[in-house]
Amino acid sequence: ETGVTQTPRHLVMGMTNKKSLKCEQHLGHNAMYWYKQSAKKPLELMFVYNFKEQTENNSVPSRFSPECPNSSHLFLHLHTLQPEDSALYLCASRPSGGGTDTQYFGPGTRLTVL
Amino acid sequence: SQQGEEDPQALSIQEGENATMNCSYKTSINNLQWYRQNSGRGLVHLILIRSNEREKHSGRLRVTLDTSKKSSSLLITASRAADTASYFCAPFHSNYQLIWGAGTKLIIKP
Numbered sequence: 001e002t003g004v005t006q007t008p009r010h011l012v013m014g015m016t017n018k019k020s021l022k023c024e025q026h027l028g029h030n031a032m033y034w035y036k037q038s039a040k041k042p043l044e045l046m047f048v049y050n051f052k053e054q055t056e057n058n059s060v061p062s063r064f065s066p067e068c069p070n071s072s073h074l075f076l077h078l079h080t081l082q083p084e085d086s087a088l089y090l091c092a093s094r095p096s097g098g099g100t101d102t103q104y105f106g107p108g109t110r111l112t113v114l
Numbered sequence: 115s116q117q118g119e120e121d122p123q124a125l126s127i128q129e130g131e132n133a134t135m136n137c138s139y140k141t142s143i144n145n146l147q148w149y150r151q152n153s154g155r156g157l158v159h160l161i162l163i164r165s166n167e168r169e170k171h172s173g174r175l176r177v178t179l180d181t182s183k184k185s186s187s188l189l190i191t192a193s194r195a196a197d198t199a200s201y202f203c204a205p206f207h208s209n210y211q212l213i214w215g216a217g218t219k220l221i222i223k224p
Contacts, residue, residue: 004156043157043202043214090156101145101206105156 003027006091006106013081014114021076021109023091030096032074033103034066037088049074050096081113118146118203118215126221133190135218137203138183146179147204147212148188157202160188190220198222 004025013019023032034046048056049068063085065077074091088110092103121136137146145164149157163170163179163186170177176189190197200219204212 006156040216042216045212045214088154092157101212102147102159102162103157103212105149105158107156108154110154 004091004093004104004106006089006109008109009107010110010112012112012114013078015081015083017081018077018079020078021089021091021111023074023076023106025072025091025093025104025106027093027104028095029093029104030071031094032068032071033092033094034074034076035090035092037090037108043090047076078111081111083113086111086113118205118213120201120203120215120218122218123216124219124221126223127193129193129195129222129224131193133193133197133220133222135188135201135203135220137186137188137205137215139186139203139205139213140184141205141207141213143181143205143207145206146177146186147206148175148177148186149202149204151200151202151217153199160201193220193222195222195224 007022030051032049036044045058046060047066052068063080067075088108090108091106094103118137118139145162147162148160150160151157161172161177163177174191179186198221200217202217204214207213
């Protein structure tokens with residue numbers, strides 16, 4: 001248990017659905033990340049938030065829309081996804097500053113797009 | 115590509131043997147981290163080695179770093195079945211991002 005939770009753990013959706021992934025951390029961290037992990041590929045950084053401000057958007061298609069209402073919560077809103085978007089979506093958090101570069105990961109949401 | 119690249123891609127050994135995984139990267143780094151991922155789960159931080167360190171130990175883990183060769187190795191001694199997982203190296207780049215590879219899948223046979 002790392003202190004980062006993600007819901008739901010599994011999600012199956014059609015290409016026309018709209019759904020949201022939720023991430024919550026209770027570690028007092030100020031930086032939060034969304035990653036996409038596809039089979040046999042490196043982790044792909046999608047979005048980074050520092051103190052609720054988006055500091056990185058790694059050329060992610062607009063069908064993925066992040067939201068960070070406060071430092072403890074991070075959402076990923078999904079709409080009109082494609083089958084190739086099926087993957088494990090991981091949320092991570094990290095303390096900002098203080099020289100600690102370790103990231104703490106949630107268990108992930110396994111997304112299947114039909 | 116700035117990825118950390120792990121080698122080998124897969125490794126299968128007998129329980130009790132030592133497992134060695136290697137990592138190479140391309141750019142200057144502040145530190146390099148190793149993470150473990152059990153199947154379909156999130157990643158767990160194992161150990162961090164700073165750019166001015168050459169070797170670091172944590173329990174059965176030993177990490178080395180050679181900045182001149184831009185490479186690192188992770189040694190797991192006296193492997194156990196519970197060590198079965200994927201292992202990732204993540205060089206921490208100066209732009210404050212971790213650069214991920216595809217990982218080494220380690221299988222420990224009983």
